[in-house]
Amino acid sequence: MSDKAPSPVLPSHDDVNLDRAAAILGEGGLVAVPTETVYGLAADATSPHAIAALYAAKGRPRFNPLIAHVDSLERALSLVDLSPAAQALAKTVWPGPLTLVGRHRDDSPVCDLARAGLDTLAVRWPDSPAMTGLISRLNRPLAAPSANRSGSISPTTAQHVADSLGSRVNLILDGGPCRVGLESTILADTPDGLVMLRAGALEAEHIEALTGKALKRADASAAIAAPGMLKSHYAPDCPLRLNVTEPAPGETYLAFGQWRGDSANAVLDLSSTGDLAEAAARLFAHLRKADALGKPIAVAPIPPEGLGEAINDRLARAAAPKDN
Numbered sequence: 001m002s003d004k005a006p007s008p009v010l011p012s013h014d015d016v017n018l019d020r021a022a023a024i025l026g027e028g029g030l031v032a033v034p035t036e037t038v039y040g041l042a043a044d045a046t047s048p049h050a051i052a053a054l055y056a057a058k059g060r061p062r063f064n065p066l067i068a069h070v071d072s073l074e075r076a077l078s079l080v081d082l083s084p085a086a087q088a089l090a091k092t093v094w095p096g097p098l099t100l101v102g103r104h105r106d107d108s109p110v111c112d113l114a115r116a117g118l119d120t121l122a123v124r125w126p127d128s129p130a131m132t133g134l135i136s137r138l139n140r141p142l143a144a145p146s147a148n149r150s151g152s153i154s155p156t157t158a159q160h161v162a163d164s165l166g167s168r169v170n171l172i173l174d175g176g177p178c179r180v181g182l183e184s185t186i187l188a189d190t191p192d193g194l195v196m197l198r199a200g201a202l203e204a205e206h207i208e209a210l211t212g213k214a215l216k217r218a219d220a221s222a223a224i225a226a227p228g229m230l231k232s233h234y235a236p237d238c239p240l241r242l243n244v245t246e247p248a249p250g251e252t253y254l255a256f257g258q259w260r261g262d263s264a265n266a267v268l269d270l271s272s273t274g275d276l277a278e279a280a281a282r283l284f285a286h287l288r289k290a291d292a293l294g295k296p297i298a299v300a301p302i303p304p305e306g307l308g309e310a311i312n313d314r315l316a317r318a319a320a321p322k323d324n
Contacts, residue, residue: 010171034178035144036180036201038147101197185207238293251297253297270286
C-alpha cells in the first residue's frame with residue numbers, strides 16, 4: 001500500500017461499519033479501533049499472516065509480544081491459565097485497563113508470532129464496544145497494540161492514527177478522543193503472586209486495595225514478557241527533558257499544576273489543577289502537539305503516586321536514548 005493514499009475513516013458506533021471492519025479482519029487485514037486507553041491496531045491473533053502484516057505496518061520488533069484482546073473472561077481462560085487471584089481481580093475490573101499475562105494454553109488458537117515465541121500470553125478485555133463487537137463478530141481474539149509506528153507517541157484520536165500509519169491500515173474506526181488516554185496496566189500472574197510489568201491506567205494502589213496484597217514490581221532488567229517494556233518507547237522526535245521547574249528559552253513546556261513562567265515559552269497544560277487523571281488523558285496528545293512545534297520539550301515534575309506512576313513511566317521511556 002502507498003503511504004500517500006489515505007485510509008478510510010468511519011464512525012465506530014455504526015454496526016454497518018463494524019461489519020465492514022470485521023470482514024477486513026477476517027481476511028487478514030488491519031483495522032485501527034478506539035478503546036478507553038488508546039487506539040489499537042487490530043489484527044486476527046490466530047493468523048500468522050495477519051500478525052506479520054501488523055508487525056510490518058508498525059515497524060515493531062518481532063521479539064516484542066502482543067496483547068490478545070477478548071470479550072469475556074471465559075474467552076480469556078480459553079487462551080491462558082490464570083490463578084484464582086488473577087481471575088478474582090479480572091472479575092472486578094474487566095472490562096477495563098488491565099492486562100494479565102498467564103501461561104499460554106496448549107489448545108489456544110493464538111499464533112506463536114503474536115506471542116513472540118514465549119510460553120506466556122497477555123490478555124485484556126477492553127472497555128470498548130467497538131473492539132468487543134469485532135471480537136464477537138469474528139469469534140476469535142484480536143491482537144491490538146497501539147495504532148502507531150513502533151516507538152513513537154501512542155494515538156488517542158483517529159487523526160493521530162492517520163498521521164502515524166498513513167495507509168498501512170485498511171480502515172480506521174473513529175470513536176473520538178480516548179477517555180483514559182494511557183495504556184493498560186500489565187500484571188504477570190506468577191507462582192509468587194501478581195507482578196506489575198508495566199504501570200498503566202489502573203493504579204497500583206487500587207489493585208492493592210482490591211487484592212489486599214502489596215503489588216510487586218518487575219526488575220528493570222527483566223526480559224521482555226509483555227508490551228511496553230522497551231527502554232525507549234512512546235518517544236517524540238524532539239529532545240525531551242523531565243522534572244523541569246523552569247524551562248529553558250525556546251523549550252516547549254508541558255506544565256502540571258499552577259505555573260506562571262515566561263510567556264515566551266510555548267506552554268501546554270497537562271492539568272492546571274494538578275489532576276493526574278486529566279494529565280494522563282492529555283499526555284500523548286500534548287506530546288504530539290509539542291513535537292509538532294519542532295523545539296526541545298520540557299516536562300514539569302509529576303507526582304509519583306496513583307496515575308503519576310504510569311505517567312512517569314511513559315515519560316522516562318519517551319526520554320530514553322533511542323539506541324537502547
